[in-house]
Amino acid sequence: MDLDDDYNNQDHIPDAASFPPFWAEKAQDLRKRLGAANRARLGLMYGHGTRNVFDLFLPLRRAEGLLIFVHGGYWRRFGRGDWSHLSEGALRRHWAVAMPSYDLCPRVSVADITRQITDAVTTAAREVTEVPIRLAGHSAGGHLVARMLEPGRLPEDVASRIDHVMPISPVSDLEPLLRTSINEDLKLDAEMARAESPVHQPKPSARVTVWVGADERPAFLDQARWLAEAWDAEHVIEPGKHHFDVIAGLESEDSRITEALLG
Template sequence: MDLDDAYANHTHIPGADDYPPRWDEAARSFRQRLGAVNRARLAIPYGPKTRNELDLFLPLGKPEGLLIFVHGGYWRRFGRGDWSHFSDGALLSHWAVAMPSYTLCPEATIPEITDEVTQAVIRAAEELPDMPIRLAGHSAGGHLVARMLEPGRLPDAVASRIEAVMPISPVADLEPLLRTSINDDLRLDEDTARAESPIHQPKPKRPVTVWVGADERPAFLDQARWLAEAWDAQLEIEDGRHHFDVIDGLADPESAMMRRLLG
């Protein structure tokens, strides 16, 4: 099997080049709109590096909880500013949303990124103390939010507030990536790939829903199934969705995705 092709989304999605600029435009407009009414707190630092910042978006009135969303891009691309508009589903459900950036590969290794996201979750939790937390992440971000459930990774005071987690189209077993050209940037070896694979973590003690699009590449459907099986988690395969539009439900408070995530 050609694993480069198996894990390639861009070449198998019609109009793939249109998605990033469309996301960027929608996210920019969203930040301007919320900033104008003092509901956007941008570039909150959580660590010493340039990309160690998060954006916090606030609903009207007192938040009922905090959703932390971690972006994807194969650990090599994008940042928090590309996804701001996907906060809308949670905001309209009266939840605040935090979106961190993190240092990208190859400048950082995946273990270093995992540590950065750990600090981002801790910092976001400090911004809204005592509120329940839900975690969601897409693709590489799905991997990263799953890693937050490793026992002892987060302080007990933060971990105890996490009520549910949704890895969306996650990479849950990193070992196949050792045989792809992606690993030129990721710089994984066998030990690191295994250590960073959520499928090898203990089964979490909180609800997890693994969400994936029915029209995704078979490799991503496999990855979602592997994680759901390893963790005895709920698996949702959404009809008519591929890797780039499977997150659209995050922007709609009435979507099945948001009802599951915040319900």
């Protein structure tokens, strides 16, 4: 059975093509503003590749915590510079925000990306010390932050600081993607897909909130539910939101999603 349409957001969101340039413009505006205020540390290295870098945005006063946001794009698209604006809500709550890029499929595997985000989280945690850490990620990024909760993945001094993780519209079970054209780039086999699926990880000790938009494709509603059920996690279905605007609330300090993540 071909599941391409089930996992195709682009063709089911009105004016979908306008979102990426809109995001990039807003992100660039925030980068300029924070750069002028000496509150943006851009391109910090966590590895040796040109995409193994993250941006660190700083609040006006001493950081009360560190939010690490991991972007989506089906592991094949986008970078840290497309999402900077989503740090605004956390910054206004006096949290520092780190946003990593990572190498993209098909140049690397999904497992390679998981290892890179492990390094990114570890490095960012050592840039902003002695405060709690929260992880959020969207779509493929939701998968990646959920993978960080695998026992033994992160160093204990980093893992012990993570007290809340929010996979937003996550891909939690990669096995259905074996039957999509997306896998032409991901190159997963059944064993790899299972190994990289958070639904097969043990229930984590950290608090988890699985967030998804009510107007998303049924496949993404299923993916969110599967993870919430597997981990007995909080499960929020936000009314009126689809896959591309479910993250918009992160720009606001008092939105429902920001309050749930940082409140």
